Amino acid sequence: MLYLVATPIGNLSDISLRALETLREVDYVASEDTRKTGRLLKHFQIHKPQISFHEHNEQQAGAKIVRLLEQGHSVALVSNAGTPGIADPGYTLVRQAIERDLPYTMIPGPSALVMALVLSGLPSHSFSFRGFSPRKQGKRRRFLELDRDSSHTLVFYESPYRLKAFLSDAIAVYGDRPAAIANELTKMYESMQHGRLSELLAGFENEEPRGEYVVVIAGS
């Protein structure tokens, strides 16, 4: 059985009872970053063989996981943080399980995109999750332009190193729309900033972005 197990996005108390039960019971834990996952497992005194599964080895590691599943072993897939299969290669494993008729399920839990969207106060009945945008400006602008006329609320993941450039490009492409920035959700310095994109960008004039960010932008 393949289990997609959501894990905390910061605060370890957000782990669910089912996630702990599952991680204790499975034969293997597959994860993007075995060191990070090792720390999580150690915190909960769980000792399991780990399999590294990330975008650079997803073919080989995916084949290995499928072999184990076909032999009757159970495998839990966890992401670096939050919900596996969101902005990581988890979906390729789900697809293989579907194609091979292998049993699979999910232990749901935290996800940065859902928490940021809900706390943004922007309409959440219809939204587009756009994940990470391209690193280079030209590609990033073209990527943002795809949603210029969309009426859905837009949700982006962004690294602290590119957040200011991302906000400038968002202003250039979308105009000065209402938006929100979520930072370090569930952690000690959790914060939400709300305002027009230009106000949010101005907030970084004297302070460099730090930690993990989700940007939520109103639709057109």
Ligand code: SAM
């Ligand atoms: N699978 C994860 C999920 O369910 O949210 C997301 C993995 S994605 C590779 C990592 C990105 O999620 C970070 O770069 C950041 O944009 C966002 N993120 C993760 N944890 C966060 C947190 N505690 N606060 C704000 N954003 C977070």
